[in-house]
Every structure is written in structure tokens, then in C-alpha cells.
Amino acid sequence: MKAVLSRAVRVAVLGAVIVVCAGCAHTPCGLTVWAIGSEAGALERMVPGFEASRPGVLVCVQQLPWSSAQVRLLSAVAAGDPPDVAQVGDTDLATLVALHALRPEPRIAGDFFPAALRVARFDGVSYGVPWYIDTRLLFYLPGILRRAGFARPARTWSGWVKQMRAVQRILHRGQYALLAPTNEAEFLEVLALQEPAPMLRDGGRYGNFASASFRRALSFYRSLYAQHLAPRISNRQLINLWWEMARGDFVFYVSGPWNIGEFRHFLPPHDQDLWMTAPMPGPDGPGVSTIGGSDFVIFRASAHAELARQFIRYMLADKQQLRLYELTGDLPARRGVWHLPPLAANTKLRAFRAQLNRVRPFIAIPEWNEIMSGMRRMAARVAAGDASVRGATRRFDRTVDGWLAARRELLAHAPPSNAASAARRTRPSEAR
Amino acid sequence: MTGRRPSGVLFVLPALVLLVVFVFIPLVGVLGLSLTNLDLYSLANTANLHAIGAENYLHLLRDRRAWQALAATLAVVVVGVPATLVLSLISALMIESIAERWRGLFRTALFVPVVCSTVAIAIGWRYLLNTRFGLVNHLLRVLGLGAPNWLGNPHLAIIAITIVVVWKGFGYGMIIVAAARREIPEELYEAARIEGAGVRQRLLRITVPMLAPTLGLLALLDVSGYWQLFAEPYVLTRGGPLGSTTSLLLLMYDRGFLWWRWGAASAIAVVLTAMMWMFAWAQRHARADWRGE
Numbered sequence: 001m002k003a004v005l006s007r008a009v010r011v012a013v014l015g016a017v018i019v020v021c022a023g024c025a026h027t028p029c030g031l032t033v034w035a036i037g038s039e040a041g042a043l044e045r046m047v048p049g050f051e052a053s054r055p056g057v058l059v060c061v062q063q064l065p066w067s068s069a070q071v072r073l074l075s076a077v078a079a080g081d082p083p084d085v086a087q088v089g090d091t092d093l094a095t096l097v098a099l100h101a102l103r104p105e106p107r108i109a110g111d112f113f114p115a116a117l118r119v120a121r122f123d124g125v126s127y128g129v130p131w132y133i134d135t136r137l138l139f140y141l142p143g144i145l146r147r148a149g150f151a152r153p154a155r156t157w158s159g160w161v162k163q164m165r166a167v168q169r170i171l172h173r174g175q176y177a178l179l180a181p182t183n184e185a186e187f188l189e190v191l192a193l194q195e196p197a198p199m200l201r202d203g204g205r206y207g208n209f210a211s212a213s214f215r216r217a218l219s220f221y222r223s224l225y226a227q228h229l230a231p232r233i234s235n236r237q238l239i240n241l242w243w244e245m246a247r248g249d250f251v252f253y254v255s256g257p258w259n260i261g262e263f264r265h266f267l268p269p270h271d272q273d274l275w276m277t278a279p280m281p282g283p284d285g286p287g288v289s290t291i292g293g294s295d296f297v298i299f300r301a302s303a304h305a306e307l308a309r310q311f312i313r314y315m316l317a318d319k320q321q322l323r324l325y326e327l328t329g330d331l332p333a334r335r336g337v338w339h340l341p342p343l344a345a346n347t348k349l350r351a352f353r354a355q356l357n358r359v360r361p362f363i364a365i366p367e368w369n370e371i372m373s374g375m376r377r378m379a380a381r382v383a384a385g386d387a388s389v390r391g392a393t394r395r396f397d398r399t400v401d402g403w404l405a406a407r408r409e410l411l412a413h414a415p416p417s418n419a420a421s422a423a424r425r426t427r428p429s430e431a432r
Numbered sequence: 433m434t435g436r437r438p439s440g441v442l443f444v445l446p447a448l449v450l451l452v453v454f455v456f457i458p459l460v461g462v463l464g465l466s467l468t469n470l471d472l473y474s475l476a477n478t479a480n481l482h483a484i485g486a487e488n489y490l491h492l493l494r495d496r497r498a499w500q501a502l503a504a505t506l507a508v509v510v511v512g513v514p515a516t517l518v519l520s521l522i523s524a525l526m527i528e529s530i531a532e533r534w535r536g537l538f539r540t541a542l543f544v545p546v547v548c549s550t551v552a553i554a555i556g557w558r559y560l561l562n563t564r565f566g567l568v569n570h571l572l573r574v575l576g577l578g579a580p581n582w583l584g585n586p587h588l589a590i591i592a593i594t595i596v597v598v599w600k601g602f603g604y605g606m607i608i609v610a611a612a613r614r615e616i617p618e619e620l621y622e623a624a625r626i627e628g629a630g631v632r633q634r635l636l637r638i639t640v641p642m643l644a645p646t647l648g649l650l651a652l653l654d655v656s657g658y659w660q661l662f663a664e665p666y667v668l669t670r671g672g673p674l675g676s677t678t679s680l681l682l683l684m685y686d687r688g689f690l691w692w693r694w695g696a697a698s699a700i701a702v703v704l705t706a707m708m709w710m711f712a713w714a715q716r717h718a719r720a721d722w723r724g725e
Contacts, residue, residue, distance in 0.1 A: 071689050078475060095692070099476045160699055171563075174564070183672055210631065232583050236558065237566055366472050370691040381674055406473050 029060035032083040034076075036069045039087055039132075039294065042327035043315070049315045057307065064248035068216040070367045077299075078318040090119045093128055095366040096297065102127045103298045103305060111317060111335045115291040125323045128295030128311050130333035132324060134256045135289045136190050137355045139263075139280040141251045144170070151250075152205045157220060160281045167251050177291050178224055181235035182383055185376035186290060187254045187312060190280060191217040191361045194287040199375075200400075204365045205408050207400030209282040209375070210393040215284075218382060218389050237305075240268035246274050254280070256292070260348050260385045261329035277351040279358070292390040293333065321345055331356075355430065367403050374399060459705070464699035475692070487574040488699035498700070500675050502681040508594050508661050508679070509594065509711075512652045515598045517647055520605025525639070527606065528613055539610070554667035557596050558583070561668075582692040583669050586676035594679050596664050601657070605650045613639065648719045652712060659708045680704050 003380055012283060033365065035043045039255060040063035064072055070092045076082040079100055096102050104125045113129050119126035138153055145153065148166040164177035166294045171177065180187050192199055195213035200206065208214065224230045238244060238253065244261050245253060253259075280287040298308045298317070319333040332338065333351060342347055362368055378396045381387045387395075466488055468474075474481035492498045527539055545553060560567050560581040569579040593709040620638050629637065640647075665671055671678035671686075678686075680700055688697030691714045 074692070095472060098472055183670065233563070234580075236669060236672075237563060237581075237584055239559070239562055241605065273702075309537060366692070373686075373690075377672075377675060380672070386674065406471055406480075410473050 004282055014057065017054075026229050028058055029309055030057040031059045031085065031304055032062065032413050033059060033311070034064055034069075034073065034083045034086040036064050036087050036089070036294070037066045038328050039324070039330065040064070042324050042330075043087075046315065046320050046323055047328065049320075050311060053314070054307075056311075059311065071303045074099070079302065082299040084299060085308045086297055086299070087131060088128060089294050090116075090130075090292060091127065091362065091364075091369050093295060093297070093373075094122070094364045096120050097127050097168060098366045101300055102134060103300045103302065105129060105298065105309075107314070108313065110310070112333050113291075113335060113356055115356070115359045115361055116293060116333050119291060119364055120295050122364065128297045129316065131294050131315065132321075132330035133291065133293035133294050133333045133356065134258070134331060135291055135352065135355050136186050136254050136256050137280050137289060137351055137360050138252045139245070139255055139259060139275060140278060141245070141248065142276045143274060144248055144251050148310065152339060153247075155279075155281050155286050157281055157283050161224075161227075161229075162225075164252065165227070168229055171248065171251070175249050176229065176231050177228040177251050179241070179245070179253040180221075180224060180230040181238070182232055182380040183234040183236065186256075187381070188217065188221050188286070188363075188375065188379050189372060190219055190289050193290060193362075194280075194282045198363065199364075199371075200363050200404075204363050205404060205411065205413070207371075207397035207404070209378075209400065210374045210390070210397050211265075215389050215393055218393065219381065221379060222320060222382050222389065226385075227344050240266060246271055256333050257349075257352055258329060262345075279351050279355045286358060288353050288358050288360045291356075291361050365407065366408060370403055371400055374403075435451045439689065451483060456535075462698045462701050465695055467703045468695045470695040482565055483570060484695070488696050488701070490646040491696065492703065493697055495681060497675060497678065500678075501680045504677060505659060505681075506681045507590055507656045508597060509655060510725075512594050512598050512601075512658050515594075516602045516654050517651060519598065519602040520650065521640075521643070521647070523602065523606045524609035524613060525635075528610055530578050539607070540605055545600045546603040548600075552665050553600055554596065554664050557592075558668055561592055584673055586674045589669055589673055589677050593661075593668060596660065597658065598662075601654060605654070608650060609613055609643060609645040610644060612643050616642045616703050646717075648715070655711050655715065657709055659711070661706065685714055 001115075032044065033047075034040075040061060044061045047061060051057055051059055069089070073086060073092075073096065076098065081103060104127060108129045110411070113133055116130035116133045117126070120126055120130060135277070137339070140153055142152075144167060145151075146236060147171055148163065150163050150166070154160040154163050166258050167177040174191075192214050195217050197211045197213035198216060199208055201208040201211075225232055235241070241253075242259075243266055244250065244263055248330065260277075264272065282288065282290045296312045297319075298305055298312075302308055317336060318334075318337055318340065321337040322342060323332055324330050325332055325343060326335075331349075333402070337343065338349075374396065378392050382389060382392050416419075467483055467485060469480075469482050469484045484535070494561075522541055527535055527542070530538065559565075563569060563579060563581045563584065566582070568582070573579055579590055582588050616639065617652075620642075621634055624634050624638060660681055662681040662685070665677040665679055665682055666685075669677045672683050681704065684697045684700040687693045687700065
């Protein structure tokens, strides 16, 4: 018995030693970079080029899945062990800024799309460098639109609805003019951005969804389902969106640039002429849309800020921006790259270039993703006919006001700016 | 039972230590967190962290989504647990009654869902339940029963989730019940047959009462498992449509891990734990009463 016990103790001690040593082992990485999804794969392939120009530097790329990237970054910050550099989706940027986790960047010079720079700026200070960008616009089937009597998509909401009605008449049963999945908030977000009043008021302290502007956007959104121009389905009910769309099951779809690659991947080459892209129509004339994408950030805790900056600069050079586009289909954040052959030659990208000059940034606060998720649920209820536009938006304002309570409290103790700077000011002892 | 020796404590000790460190201490921690406003802003600056008493719980009482999640979870527990038990019992008795050479095949086939990854199963069911291309609706159309929008209709979606959960769960119960059935002495059935008891009487007077302790244990396991419903709605519907398949655990996940409201999420965790304890307690007493008769 005693012998067994002492052996068990010895094994346990040995195990503990191994675990502890794994933790304390010195990592050979000169620079640790966390990237997300397919961008991480692309980054891994571009890293050797950077390493070759700096002998002795080893860059370690850690791949995170999109679904948990934000959780892991936050955990790393909370544990005091973040990477040097990370790719951060730009709606997630505000969270890390509020946590005081990012190093304020001297503006890295470059011909970036201005809107992309604006979403990375908090209280006048830039915290991220745009890597690639996206926006939402119309994917459509020109063949069916032509059969319905139109050469190209309309520029106004009313003209667009007229086209959808005409298209709907020549479609078969079970086919729809528009695909607007009830669990995607982005389409409604685009419609709301096209209206004058912002979705939050008083510097992001209160919801502004009961405003006439938002109600107009939501009414338009609801009317598309009510007129049976769009099916009330979620994107979980689609098996293969691209194949279904090419069959004519949906003629219009509002989505982002990643679908260029998906259409190319899922449809045979001779079917590539079936689909096209066009800028968003607006309430009265060409409409604005969202701005999205990812930024590179450098963490405050990083001891290799200069190397990190060199790394980011390398990845933003023409050659690497083009390589990223080739590997993932991501759209370069620098405008100059768009004039280079692979992008300039792609006819499906023309609409994106036009739309990217007509975008309106979202309200960059940590609660934004939660508010968009709530807006999606509210819109689904309205689309299903379970709630009126007026009642739903009023109740949603109250919900949003509840979510923003902590933010208001924080701002009450700080000069009126954004939460990020407020969090920063409440602890001057940790100032740079 | 009588001669308890101190060495027994020694054998239980490792498990006990693990339980305390990984279950009881975190449980107390969560209880403590649920009384605070821990969120992103208090993580950024601990000066923003306050004890707020029962506010998180009071907020839950007024929260329509929380009530909806409770209703959805309760529906799966109340419908799913008896359905799983009945299916386990029936399939176990049927398996035991078929010829020896086929028994293994059927037993394996029915047990496969249990050992499969829940995510893989949920993805498979998503295809089966697809409104336009799914096999389920294809069969319904052939039978002339129409093609319901399984995962798009709030009332049907929770039924679909329950079906998937039960389908995945009953194979485990089947194996346990089949093993317990083999433990019932054949003499009891022989005696009953001599006394003139029919098939039905033998089932209700011998099989079911003899299996009662096993079924009770299975019910306890199923109840605690189904309260923690998460993966099926996460993959099949992501809580939709209209929040009809958002379980308590899914709601807790969203609030805690997506929106950084750890205080509020902890309150849901505490409520969920309390509910499960209440159910387990009620079940124990129901069984004790039943045995006392």
C-alpha cells in the first residue's frame, strides 16, 4: 500500500513539474501574431517573406476561429498575456480599446479608405491599422432582371421595389425576388444607415430606434416580406445559397465581398455570368452602406512594438495586399492597390469600389454587436407580423437603454467622449 | 456495511478533493459573481465593480427572453425525459426479444447516435429537416401531409429540437435497461405464466416494477442532461426563430461570452443549478413515496 502510494506521489510530482515547465519555458517567438479564420492561413504563407528580410526573427502565427476569436483575445488580455499583434474585426475593436489593452498607434501612412481609418479612431486616437475592408451591396441575377424588362438594378428604394415586383411575377412558385435571411441583421443595418438619424442618440447613451428614420427603414424592411418578395427564412435553412441563387430561387441578395469567392467556388466557370454586383439603392438615389473588415492592432503589453510596426507595414505593402486578395478574396484597405491588375480587371469588384466611397461607419462602442443582435431579433419579430413597427421599436429602445446603463454611468464620471477614453481617464495611474 | 474503516476515506479523498476544487468552489464563486455587476467596464477598471445585491435576479424576473428560455428548456425536459424513458424501455424489450444473431446489429444501430458528436448529428438533422430538400419533408409530401417549415416555425422548431435530443439520448437508456432486464430472474416469469398471467400482466406486474430503480436513475440522468440543453439549438437554430429554441444555457452563453455581462450570466447559471436541484429533489421524493406504498 505504502509503496503504491509513494509511487503515485512520485508520478504526480513529475506530472506537475512537466506542466509547470511547459508554462515557464521560454518561447522562441520574436513576434506572436493572432489571426482569425482563413486570414490566418494567408498570413502564415506571407510570414516567411517577412522573416527572410529580418534574419533571426521568428514570427509565430496563432489561428483563431471567428466564433471564439473575441473571447480568446479578451481572456488573454484579462490574464495579462496577450500576443504582440492581432487581427481584430473592427466591430470588436471598441471592446479592446475600452479594456485599455491596445497601444495607440501613430497613424501609419497610407492611402487607406477614409471610412476604414475612422472606425479605428477613438476620441481622436487611432488604435488599429486597416488590413482589409468590406461593405454590403447587391448581388443579383442580370439575366432574370433583363427578362423582367430592366437593364440594371435601380438606384432608389421605390425603383428597386418596382423591379422586385416585376421579377416576382415571372418567377416560379417557391422562388423569390429577394433573399433577406431573418437572422442576418446587416441588410436592415444598411437600410437604417441610409436614413438621416443615427441609431443611438446622445453620444451612444440611448437607443434611437423609435425615431422616424429607423421606423421608415424598418417599415420598408417589413414590407418586403409582407408583399412576399422575400421568404421568411433564416440562413440556417439554406443548403447551398450560391447554387440556389444560380437556379433563380432568389434574384437579389444583399451581402459582402466574401461571396465573390463563394460564387466562384460553388458555380462552374460557364455559370459565372449568371450573377453580378451593384451598389445599394437608397431612399432617394444611390445609398450608403456599412463599412467592415479587420484591423491590425498592437497590444500595450507587447515588448516588441517596433518589430510589430514593421510587421504591419510589411503586410500592408502592395505585394502582400494583392497576395491576401488572391488567397482569401479579401478587399485591400489601401486604395492604390485597387488600380493594380488583378483587382482592376475584376468586373464584379467595380460596384464595391463605388460603394466603398459611399459608406457610413457604425457607432463604435463595445455594446454595438449586442445591439445589432437585438435589432435582428426585433426585426424578425416585426417581419413575422408578431409586433408592430411602433411598438417593437419603442420596446427595443428601452432594452437598449438598459444595455447602455453601465456605459452611461461610466460617462457620467468622465468628459463627454466615448467609453474607451472614459475608461482610460478613470485610472490615470496607468497612463503611459 | 457496518465495519467502516478509515481507509475508505482515503479512497474517496481524491475524488472529493477534485469535486471541491472544480465544482464546489466555482459554484460558490458563481454565486458571488451573480451578486455583482461584473462586465466589460469593471474588467477594465475594478473601481467600476460593485455588489448590486439581487439586481441581476430581479432583472431576470422582468426579462421576457429569460422566461422564454425557461419555457423552452422546461418543454424539452418535460416532454423529452418521459419520451426518452419510454423509448429506452420499448427498444430494450424489443431488442431482448429478437433472435440472438440480429441482436448485436440492432443494439449497435440504436446506440450509434449516443456516441456520435452532437454537432455532427445536429448538422445531419439540419439537412434532414430542410424545408425544400430534406428527407423528412420529402416523405411527408409523399404521404400527402404537406411540407412544414421545421426550423423556421417557432412552434415546430422546439419540437424538432426535442426530437433530435430524444433520438440522440434514448440509446444509452436502452443499453442500461436491457442489462437490468437480464438481471430479472426467469423464475418470476415462469411462476407468473403458471398462474396464468398474460403478456401485458407480466410486463406491468414484473418487468416494469423490477426495472423501476433503473428507470429512476435514468430519469435523474436525463433530467440533468436535458436542463443543460445547448449544442442542439446552437447548431440547428442558434436559438431562433424568434428566440423559440434559446435554452437557458444558450442565453447564459450569449450574455456571458458574447456580451461580457458575467454578473448577469452568473445569475442565470445559479437559477439553472437551483432548478436542477429542485427537480432532482422532487424526483427522489417521488421515488421514495412510490417505494413506500
